[in-house]
Amino acid sequence: MFGKGFFQNIEKKTGVKMTDVLKLANSFQNANFKDEHTVRRIVQEVSTVANKKVSKEMEEKIVQTLLNDSNSVNFDTVTKMLNQKK
Secondary structure (H helix, E strand, O other), rough: OOOOOHHHHHHHOOOOOOHHHHHHHHHHHHOOOHHHHHHHHHHHHHOOOOHOOOOOHHHHHHHHHHHOOOOHHHHHHHHHHHOOOO
């Protein structure tokens, strides 16, 4: 599938270890995105992995968006929301 160099390049560009990304992606697979506690936990995990501080207001906005439209939830969705400017 992907060689070791591929993952090393991603780690180098993002500063995020692939083990962390894969662990996070794994948590998405069976997550219940209708459960607020689960959604909050995932938002906090993505925030930590992305090394982005999320205000309570932004967390609330992300959680409500994901709870209301869980069919379109994926890693990119959460990451884009974390990167939005206020």
